[in-house]
Amino acid sequence: MREVILSYPGDEALADALASARDAARGALHVRAFPDGESHVRVDAEVLDRVVTLVCSLHRPDVRMVPLALAASTARDLGASGIYLVAPYLPYMRQDARFVPGEGVSSRYVARWLDGLVDGVVTVDPHLHRVASLGELFHKPTQAVSAAGAIARWVRGLSREVVIVGPDAESAQWAQALARELDVPWLVMEKVRRGDRDVCVQAQGLERASGRLPILIDDIISTGRTMAQAAAALVEAGCERPVAVGVHAVFADDAVALLHQAGCAQVVTCDTIPHATNAIALSETIALAYDAFMRSR
Numbered sequence: 281m282r283e284v285i286l287s288y289p290g291d292e293a294l295a296d297a298l299a300s301a302r303d304a305a306r307g308a309l310h311v312r313a314f315p316d317g318e319s320h321v322r323v324d325a326e327v328l329d330r331v332v333t334l335v336c337s338l339h340r341p342d343v344r345m346v347p348l349a350l351a352a353s354t355a356r357d358l359g360a361s362g363i364y365l366v367a368p369y370l371p372y373m374r375q376d377a378r379f380v381p382g383e384g385v386s387s388r389y390v391a392r393w394l395d396g397l398v399d400g401v402v403t404v405d406p407h408l409h410r411v412a413s414l415g416e417l418f419h420k421p422t423q424a425v426s427a428a429g430a431i432a433r434w435v436r437g438l439s440r441e442v443v444i445v446g447p448d449a450e451s452a453q454w455a456q457a458l459a460r461e462l463d464v465p466w467l468v469m470e471k472v473r474r475g476d477r478d479v480c481v482q483a484q485g486l487e488r489a490s491g492r493l494p495i496l497i498d499d500i501i502s503t504g505r506t507m508a509q510a511a512a513a514l515v516e517a518g519c520e521r522p523v524a525v526g527v528h529a530v531f532a533d534d535a536v537a538l539l540h541q542a543g544c545a546q547v548v549t550c551d552t553i554p555h556a557t558n559a560i561a562l563s564e565t566i567a568l569a570y571d572a573f574m575r576s577r
């Protein structure tokens with residue numbers, strides 16, 4: 281057995297699915313903090329001459345990325361012949377331009393940093409807006425897995441006539457992909473962001489929502505302001521209370537309560553980030569894509 285899958289604490293279930301897809305050995309990363317806050321990482325597996333995959337979703341990125349970097353360097357040091365990363369959530373992708381003078385383009389810097397650590401990255405629905413593909417950010421091979429099929433299966437389970445609604449222009453790619461899977465109408469609203477917690481969303485093309493259950497879809501729900509404003513606009517326009525679906529349950533603040541207050545009938549997410557709203561499992565989808573990615577290496 282030449283491959284070994286190492287799970288970051290909390291990512292064991294996905295690591296099991298990947299190991300089973302590749303018939304690979306399983307190991308773990310033990311991570312703890314020293315009293316001064318520095319991270320201590322131990323690789324719990326034999327990695328000499330083996331291809332190692334680190335499984336680590338990168339929510340709370342400023343806490344998890346340093347231990348991940350230490351883990352990758354440790355595995356390399358211990359003789360791993362290749363190191364890959366499966367990170368269901370890839371952070372920092374929204375800062376994809378210099379919006380105000382003096383700030384950095386973090387998406388590029390984080391991609392370069394990961395490029396220096398691992399030999400390839402598999403992730404789910406990365407926030408790609410001003411760049412068309414991960415290939416424009418990374419030099420190493422990457423695979424962006426789509427959650428649309430799994431979300432579509434969940435929506436079909438509602439047994440309702442639905443319309444897919446993206447809350448802003450950036451969500452068009454996810455709204456369109458889901459609508460295609462389901463073969464239903466879709467529309468995108470217009471958002472103006474004035475600050476981290478200050479957005480304004482306006483509805484348009486709502487005639488397509490008539491008589492249908494609106495499924496609001498976005499890649500990331502963070503403060504929930506985007507989804508909440510979109511839900512409120514739908515309800516105000518006389519639509520049925522929407523179901524809010526997020527791929528990545530970042531959920532800063534008390535976003536779930538905000539979404540319900542705004543009129544959402546239900547809030548569900550994929551399990552790329554552990555959260556009480558996780559209702560759509562992606563292990564199988566990620567494992568299939570990961571297996572294909574590794575076969576192509």
Ligand code: R5P
Binds near residue numbers: 479506
């Ligand atoms: C950006 O366009 C993303 O796709 C999301 O719409 C955004 O991150 C949501 O942020 P929040 O929940 O804080 O409004």
